[in-house]
Amino acid sequence: MTDLLKAQARVQELRREIEHHNYQYYVLDAPEISDEEYDALLRELQKLETEFPSLVTPASPTQRVGAEPLKAFGVVRHRRPLLSLGNAFTKDELRDWVQRVTKLLPGEKLEFVCEHKMDGLAVALTYENGQFSVGATRGDGEEGENVTQNLRTIHSIPLKVRDDAPQSFEVRGEVFLPRSGFEKMNKEREKEGLPLFANPRNAAAGSLRQLDPSVTAKRPLDAFLYQLGWVEDRWMPETHWDALQLIKKWGFKLNPNNRRCADITEIEKYYNEWYAKRDGLPYEADGIVVKLNSIDQQKRLGSVAREPRWAIAFKFPAHRATTQLKDIGISVGRTGTLNPYAVLEPVYVGGVVIRQATLHNEDNIRRKDIRLGDTVIVQRAGDVIPQIVGPVLEKRKNTPPAFSIEEKLKGKDGKAHCPVCGSEIYHPQGEVMYYCPNAACPAQIQESLEHFTSRPAMDIRGIGEKLSAAFLVEGLVKNVADLYDLKTEQLASREGMGEKSANNIISAIEKSKTRPLPNVFFALGIRHIGEENAALLVKQFGSLKALSEATRTQLDAIPGIGEKIVDSIVAYFQNKTNEKVVERLLTVLKTPQVETEKKAGPLKCEEYVITGTLKSMSREQAWEKIRTAGGTTKPDITKNTKYLVVGEDAGSKLEKAKARGIKSITEEELLKMINPPASGQPRLL
Missing domain, CATH: 2.40.50.140 (Nucleic acid-binding proteins)
Structure with a gap:
């Protein structure tokens, strides 16, 4: 017992010392001891934890890479959505944004915080009882991938925060790969004959999405934190700047180039300074982010179309040569x-x-x-x-002739x-x-395979560009349906692919049979059918068989589905090659049928567009109300638009609606249409 108590005391001492030096080296960039001295401390701690396994904790510095490889990432639902930023590409657009904010907050004093727009991967980090508990990517803003184990390998992300930090909170930031680390990694990959990474952002994203944390640990990732997401049962600072200083005090690494700016002049000065210095930065930055400093003003402005009204990204001009x-x-x-x-x-x-x-x-x-x-x-x-x-x-x-695809591809027959x-x-x-009209063209089939197996489609991991091409050349597949006939032994016998890799691919193919119907519709690769239109078609038809049998009249009747989309759907299912592929998919896929929308609701499937700022709700909330009531929404006016909902400071959509004879309604009129009063009863809003 005495030995255990002594070891426990020494372990705690070593952890405090190592955590201090981690902070000095990775966060402050001000090391106090040599690498040899640091390694000696870490080895001593590892030795004690080996001798006394009961002393090992998840927050120990030795556990930066202590997890088994994952089979797949889990999903984390963000407590508060991670919104995307709107963009300004010119100084006029930036000034327009400042003017809009000023108009929405009349007479109020405004202050801004300017930061570099890092070219990395956004993450949200949750801490419980002083320890790092969950880390997730942005994902779709509502849900992200659980990459906790990989984030634990990044030394600038503390596993344990200072004692004065709250019990439960979330911080948000950017994981990135410094330019020096990117160049070093590519030199090493070139020596090993591996494909080079295209840019630091892709390299960072790929490194953070490794199923094996030990692979992530070998890559020199870094992280800057830029926001306090939420705090449990505790006041939030009054300003964004104060929140940054607070999380810095808790032990997080901030970009030292952040700056408070009083007005548009100071914002533009910050932009000009860093645009001139961008190539000398130790990381990639493609612009600056401008945020309102007041948290209260941020809350009151809210967001629109999944973008905060209180922040904007002012992008640098693209690199040229x-x-x-x-x-x-x-x-x-x-x-x-x-x-x-x-x-x-x-x-x-x-x-x-x-x-x-x-x-x-x-x-x-x-x-x-x-x-x-x-x-x-x-x-x-x-x-x-x-x-x-x-x-x-x-x-x-000289002046060569103008380029012509027909001339470029002209054969002997003219x-x-x-x-x-x-x-x-x-x-x-x-x-x-x-x-090219040939649906059996090898290039089209290869592209179709890559699309079909991609994550937004059937999510068949392990089959990318190279394997898709190889499968076609080797005659293993001739179309996407052939993937479901592949056997483990066929793949395992291929050069460079062992039984384990073959089993993983077959397992992913099997798992794809139960993919949700919107993903299946998207996977078909029909022209103009993206993820949004795929979801719209699912609501209308409910099964792949029903969609394949849909008539032009049925398709024409769907709000939001235009003539070009109808043409491409009809042409796809009339093609004999596609018809055979769909027939085979119907026999192997186990996707459950989705109940179609039988009731149109009070808005009768009509299409609505919104312009300007609404009084009682955000644009997102209005969209949700419209859809719940049976209507459809579009970001801009189309030939199917029935009503334009007009708020304050209406934009050019109002003139467009007038020119096309589209009826304009107020926010109050919309609410009355959504929730009409019962006969003899007062209207409920």
């Missing part, structure tokens, strides 16, 4: 679209070597007057997707053919895109 356009290639998308792309002389743009860039379509190429051999300006749109801004005309030595399957291409009247 010039290089030579060597060729224009044509790829084939999963719906048969012929997509031109630029083949470039490799150029370094914003931390990434760019060899190819999107050109979108032939009209875009001609509008920008891009020609083969040109010196072109390349930028990373949103600092992620490479695209061509345009040519540097003064460097054009007709243009698909570069993959050789089918004659077609160009629908009134459309920008050219198409």
Whole structure:
């Protein structure tokens, strides 16, 4: 017992000392001891915990990587939604936002806090009884992935907070990969013959989503905390700035470049300063975030369309460089679209070597007057997707002919053919895109496989671009339905794939048979059917069989489903190849039928659009009321819009509605329509 008590006392002493040095090194960047001295303390603690296992606790510094690999991430429901930020791309747009805030808070003193917009992954960290308990990604804002074990490996995230911290609270921040760590990782991957990471953000996101925490621990992730999410049974600070100082006091790492600003002049000065210095930062930042400092003002302003009214991201212009356009290639998308792309002389743009860039379509190429051999300006749109801004005309030595997809793909017979399957291409009247009409085109099938197995669709982990291509080449699959005929022994016999990997893929395929119906509809890859339209179709038809048998008249009657969408659904199910695939899917999928909406409700499936600020509720709350009452909502006016709900400071939608003869109603009129008074009874709002 004496030995245990002595060990316990020493363990507690060592933990306090190691936690202190962790804070000095990882948070303050001011180490007080050498790496050798730190390692000696950690080894002594590990030795004592090995000798006395009862002394091991989850918050011990030795438990940064102490968990078994996960089979899958769980889901964490955020106590308060993690909202996305609206964007401003020009100083005029930023000033417009400040003016809107000023107008919504008339006569009130305003102060702002400016921060760098980190290029990483947003996380929410919950602490209970002084210890880190749960960490989650943003996800869809309402629910995120439980990545607690991986977050525990990041040394700048404390496993235990200072004694004066509250019993239960949440902080929010950004996990990122410093530029130095990104470069080091890519050098190591290059030596090992592994594919390089595209950019620090993707590398950070991939590192945090590893099922094995020990893999995450090997990657030099860091974290800045930027918000106090909530505090249980305790007052919140009056200002955002005070909240930041409070969480810093509890032991969290903040960006030292945060600054309070009194007005638009100081905000713009902050922006200009860091735009000029952005390339010298030790991390990637694609703009600044401007927030109202007063917590009370934040609460009163609330949010609209899942974006807070009290904050905005003011983005830096995209990184740019010039290089030579060597060729224009044509790829084939999963719906048969012929997509031109630029083949470039490799150029370094914003931390990434760019060899190819999107050109979108032939009209875009001609509008920008891009020609083969040109010196072109390349930028990373949103600092992620490479695209061509345009040519540097003064460097054009001659004038090559304008680019034409038909000329590029013209064969000996004088007709243009698909570069993959050789089918004659077609160009629908009134459309920008050219198409390969062959549903059995290998390029379309490969793209369809990648889409079908993706997370928003059937979520079949382990099958990506390379395996999709390999399965087609090896004849293992010819369409998405063939995935359900694969056997473990077929995959295990492939070079580079063992039995364990094969079992994981077969297990994921089996699990996908019970995917929710909206995911199944989205997985089919029908043109114009994204996740939102897929959910709309599920409510109307309730099963894959019912959708496959839907008539044009039935589809036309659905509010929010336009003519182009109807055309693409009809064309998809009339295609003989697709018909056979759907028939096979119907025999293997176990997705339960969804009860369709039988009652239209008081709003009778009519489409509503909202403009301006409502008095009694946020726009999100109004949308929810409309949908609950049987109506549908759209962010902008369409040919199906029945009513425009007009609030204060109505925008351009009001003029558009008047021009189209769409009826405008007030917030009060909307509420009366949603909750009409019973005969002889007063109206209830």
